[in-house]
Amino acid sequence: MLLQHINPSPKTAWISSMVWKCIAKLPSLSEEDMLAAKLDGKDIAVFKLGDRYYATSNICSHQYALLTDGYLDGDVIECPLHQGRFHIPSGKALGDPVTEDLAVYPVRVENDEIQVEWPEA
Numbered sequence: 001m002l003l004q005h006i007n008p009s010p011k012t013a014w015i016s017s018m019v020w021k022c023i024a025k026l027p028s029l030s031e032e033d034m035l036a037a038k039l040d041g042k043d044i045a046v047f048k049l050g051d052r053y054y055a056t057s058n059i060c061s062h063q064y065a066l067l068t069d070g071y072l073d074g075d076v077i078e079c080p081l082h083q084g085r086f087h088i089p090s091g092k093a094l095g096d097p098v099t100e101d102l103a104v105y106p107v108r109v110e111n112d113e114i115q116v117e118w119p120e121a
């Protein structure tokens, strides 16, 4: 019998190991608020809408602009550069000039921390 040693590719291992990482401490956001954060060098936007938290990429998918410099309108964030709009809970691009959705990350609150599910480094 031939035994093969199978090593997962680094990419496979990266995808399969998710952990919860602290992105902000409570209470850092009031209701209907947002903040810019960095996680492993990536720009993340953290939103509080009512009593729920959301996290998305903080970089507009159209060109380079930080969404947290934009305008929060209910559950929609409007980009400060060309006024592209995204639905925060889904990351969905809501029309011209934005056509590409935002990355959305699972969020939980644990031990007074806002945590984002993130690939283990």
Ligand code: FES
Pocket: 060, 061, 062, 063, 064, 065, 079, 080, 081, 082, 083, 084, 097, 098
């Ligand atoms: S950079 Fe955001 S809409 Fe153009």
